[in-house]
Amino acid sequence: MGLKDQQRTLAKLFTLDSARSDFLSDNEVLKEYVVSIKDSDLTKDQFSMQIYEFADSLIKKRLGQVRQHIPGTCYIVKTKLAEMFQEYAKDEPTSGIKRHLYDSLMFMKYLELNYPEFLISNIYKSIFKFEKIRLKAILANRFLYIKIFPFEVSMALEKLKLYDQKSNVSLGSPRICFWIKASADKDVVYRELYPRFWPVMLTKELRYNN
Amino acid sequence: MKLPVLGVGMGYRDPIAHHILSHTAGIDFLEITADHFLRSTENRKEFLDELSSKYVLIPHGLNLSLGSAEGLNSEYLQDLSGLVKRLDPPWWSEHIAFTKAGDIEIGHLSPVPFNGESLSAICENIRIAREEINLPLILENITYNVDLPWNDIEESKYLAELIYRSHCGLLLDVTNLYINSHNHKYDPIDFLNNIPAESITQLHFVGGIEKDGKWIDSHGHNTQNEIFDLIEEVLKYAPVKGVILERDANFPEFDILINELDRVRQLGRKYDRWD
Numbered sequence: 160m161g162l163k164d165q166q167r168t169l170a171k172l173f174t175l176d177s178a179r180s181d182f183l184s185d186n187e188v189l190k191e192y193v194v195s196i197k198d199s200d201l202t203k204d205q206f207s208m209q210i211y212e213f214a215d216s217l218i219k220k221r222l223g224q225v226r227q228h229i230p231g232t233c234y235i236v237k238t239k240l241a242e243m244f245q246e247y248a249k250d251e252p253t254s255g256i257k258r259h260l261y262d263s264l265m266f267m268k269y270l271e272l273n274y275p276e277f278l279i280s281n282i283y284k285s286i287f288k289f290e291k292i293r294l295k296a297i298l299a300n301r302f303l304y305i306k307i308f309p310f311e312v313s314m315a316l317e318k319l320k321l322y323d324q325k326s327n328v329s330l331g332s333p334r335i336c337f338w339i340k341a342s343a344d345k346d347v348v349y350r351e352l353y354p355r356f357w358p359v360m361l362t363k364e365l366r367y368n369n
Numbered sequence: 370m371k372l373p374v375l376g377v378g379m380g381y382r383d384p385i386a387h388h389i390l391s392h393t394a395g396i397d398f399l400e401i402t403a404d405h406f407l408r409s410t411e412n413r414k415e416f417l418d419e420l421s422s423k424y425v426l427i428p429h430g431l432n433l434s435l436g437s438a439e440g441l442n443s444e445y446l447q448d449l450s451g452l453v454k455r456l457d458p459p460w461w462s463e464h465i466a467f468t469k470a471g472d473i474e475i476g477h478l479s480p481v482p483f484n485g486e487s488l489s490a491i492c493e494n495i496r497i498a499r500e501e502i503n504l505p506l507i508l509e510n511i512t513y514n515v516d517l518p519w520n521d522i523e524e525s526k527y528l529a530e531l532i533y534r535s536h537c538g539l540l541l542d543v544t545n546l547y548i549n550s551h552n553h554k555y556d557p558i559d560f561l562n563n564i565p566a567e568s569i570t571q572l573h574f575v576g577g578i579e580k581d582g583k584w585i586d587s588h589g590h591n592t593q594n595e596i597f598d599l600i601e602e603v604l605k606y607a608p609v610k611g612v613i614l615e616r617d618a619n620f621p622e623f624d625i626l627i628n629e630l631d632r633v634r635q636l637g638r639k640y641d642r643w644d
Contacts, residue, residue, distance in 0.1 A: 162438035162486045165519060166470035166479075173475050209515040216514075216585075217477045223618070254474040256407050256432075256448075346410045 172210050173217060176249035183207045218248050221262055228263040228294065231286040231316040236270065236277055243270065257298060264294045282319075282330065285312050292338055296347040302340040309333050313351060372505060372538075372570060373459050375425055375611035376643045377634045379626060382616070388623040390423065395627040397634075397643075398425040400462075400613045404432055407448045414455075421456060427571070427611070428453050428461045432474075435494045435508070436467035436481035450501040460505040460570065462540045463498075465491065465531065480513035483520040483527035488534065495535045507538035507570045512545045512586040514552065524549070525563035538570035541607075542615075543600050544592075548577050548584040557599055561606055569607035574600055574633070575615045589619035592629050600633055604640045612637065 160168075171178035183203075222244045226233050233240050247269040253262045267287065270277065278284050289312045296302045311318075311331030318328055335352045376397030381389060383405075389396065399420065406417055406428075420426060430449055433441060453461050466478035481487040495506065510528060522530075532539055541564070550557040574597075576590030592614075603609065612633050614626060637643050 162482070162490055163470075165482065165517075166436075166438055166467055167473075169479060169515075170470035170473040170475050173477065173479060174473055205516070206518070212514050213477070213479075217475070220477065252473050253476050256404060256445075258474070258476060344409075344411050346412045 173213050174252040176214070179210060179214060183210065218245055221248055221253065221259075224259040225263045225266055228260060229267060229290045231290050232267055232270065234316055234319065235283045235287065236274070239274075239277075243274065260294055260298055264291070264298070267291050267294070281309065282315065285309065286315050289313070289315075289336070292336075293347070293349070296338040296340055296349075299340055300343040302338055302347065304338045305335065307333060307335050311351075311353075312336065372610050374643050375427075375459070375571075377612045377614075377630045377637065378424070379614040379630065380429070380616065381420065381426075382620075385620055385623060385626075390420075392623065392627060393423055395630060396424065398427065398611060398613075400427045400429050400615075401456075403428045403430045403449055403452055403461075406452055407445075417455075425458065426456050427458050427613075428456055429509075430461070430463040431478070432468050433463045433494075433498065434466070434468040435463050435491050435498070436465060436479075436487060437469060437494065438467075438487075438490045439470065441494050441497055442469065446498060446501050453502050453504060458504065460507050460538065461502065462507045462509055462571065464509045464511050465528070466511050478511045480511065480515060480517060482517040483522050483524055485521075486519075488527070488531055491531060492535050495537060505538060505570075507540040508532070508535070509540040509542055509573065510545050510549075511542070512548050512552075514583075516553075523555075523563070525560040529563055529565060532565065532568045537568075539564060539568045540571045540573065541569050541603060542573035543603055544574050544577055544596055544615075545586060547596050547599050548586050551584045558602060561603060564607075566607040569603065570610050572600065572603060572609055572612040573615045574612065575617075587619075588615060588617035591621060591625060597632060597636070601636045601639075604636050604642055609637070609642055 168182075172182060222241065225244065236243055244266060247266050248262075251265065253259075255261065267290070271287075278287055285308050288306070289308065292304055292306065296304065311334055313334070313336070315330055318330055332353050335354065337348075337350045337352075339348045339350075340346075378396050378398035378400065379389070381399045381401045389399065401417070401420070406413065409417070417426075428449075432445060433449060435441075464478050465481065467481055468475050468478060481491065498506065508528075508531065510524070528539065531537070546557050546560060549555075550560060574592055575588050576592040576596065577584050578587045578590050579585075600612070614629055614633075616626060620626075634643070
């Protein structure tokens with residue numbers, strides 16, 4: 160097996176759980192791959208363990224990057240985060256310079272599809288939506304989006320974290336949020352307004368009960 | 370080519386940007402992760418120019434995949450070339466690793482086997498990269514936890530041969546050397562003695578963490594004394610031009626980082642590596 164094939168095999172083993180399961184559970188293939196190539200003191204068990212360690216470390220690295228981009232969404236799924244991310248990422252390699260942003264967006268789509276129960280609360284739904292729009296704005300070449308949120312959504316995560324032990328937290332007044340991106344080489348411009356007069360149904364501050 | 374002495378600096382990271390911009394007296398130069406500035410917005414480019422007006426910037430690539438048997442990604446190389454030309458640094462750096470194969474981008478630096486076939490592949494990729502980027506290139510050793518069954522020479526001898534054949538310098542990551550020597554049970558000084566001293570152009574260092582008897586390259590811990598001791602051994606051995614603290618996460622008070630730079634700066638002075 161030449162270097163090109165070795166690297167293709169390793170790339171699959173490092174990034175795809177299905178490839179790892181098939182390859183590393185097949186004793187004959189593994190034996191041929193590892194042991195008979197040279198007189199190595201590396202056993203197939205050691206090799207399997209090292210591959211799994213590498214894959215695990217790669218997933219942890221990706222999760223760390225995703226946490227930075229969608230902290231609110233990660234907060235919403237709380238203790239299930241690592242397990243859900245592992246489930247999503249195990250057969251979903253990333254690519255490109257903006258891989259961390261795409262990874263975050265794909266993970267959000269995965270959650271929406273597979274764990275809608277986490278997004279039943281209007282507060283969580285708003286935070287999720289807010290982060291999704293933000294990611295899409297950064298990734299787009301041109302972008303314009305306006306949305307009304309029933310509370311100060313851009314600060315919601317800080318408030319939820321700060322007051323997580325309390326039972327009743329004000330999340331602030333409604334906001335009109337704007338995202339504008341003129342071209343791929345421009346930053347996203349984000350603004351939020353809090354007009355003085357609102358329809359009655361929106362004037363009451365939303366409160367968070369944990 | 371005679372390279373300038375840059376001293377002791379740190380890797381630029383967005384979360385500590387304001388500290389970096391206001392501590393110019395304690396930081397001699399910066400290394401930027403090239404990938405964080407590729408295809409960036411106009412504001413980001415302006416920010417890079419601002420950094421460049423205050424510091425010498427060394428671009429450090431992550432995804433050129435010099436170890437790929439399939440060759441280089443020409444689009445990535447073009448982007449990288451544009452950035453390097455914009456900065457016009459005294460040198461630039463990449464890893465001795467592959468990050469893509471087939472249609473998969475791994476997203477992690479992956480080890481190449483220490484053998485003749487991978488040496489030839491890297492040297493060919495370096496030749497192609499040089500056609501685009503005609504500036505000195507230095508190559509960094511990575512940590513690896515996978516023992517590839519195709520290794521047939523020692524890592525240090527492999528690096529020495531690679532440096533000889535490619536005419537590149539070495540970016541010796543001292544933390545990676547420390548971690549690999551611990552995890553793969555070899556003597557880091559023996560490793561060092563196999564590397565031509567004059568090739569060691571730049572160093573990286575940062576703290577790691579030991580877990581279940583294995584060291585992990587966390588990039589998120591303060592530098593341990595054992596790593597400072599190994600830095601001293603390297604500075605004693607080789608005419609190093611620059612050292613970079615490569616902290617990526619879990620940032621402490623900025624003064625702690627500055628103190629780590631000062632400690633290395635003093636070590637370098639002890640061996641007349643800089644003023």
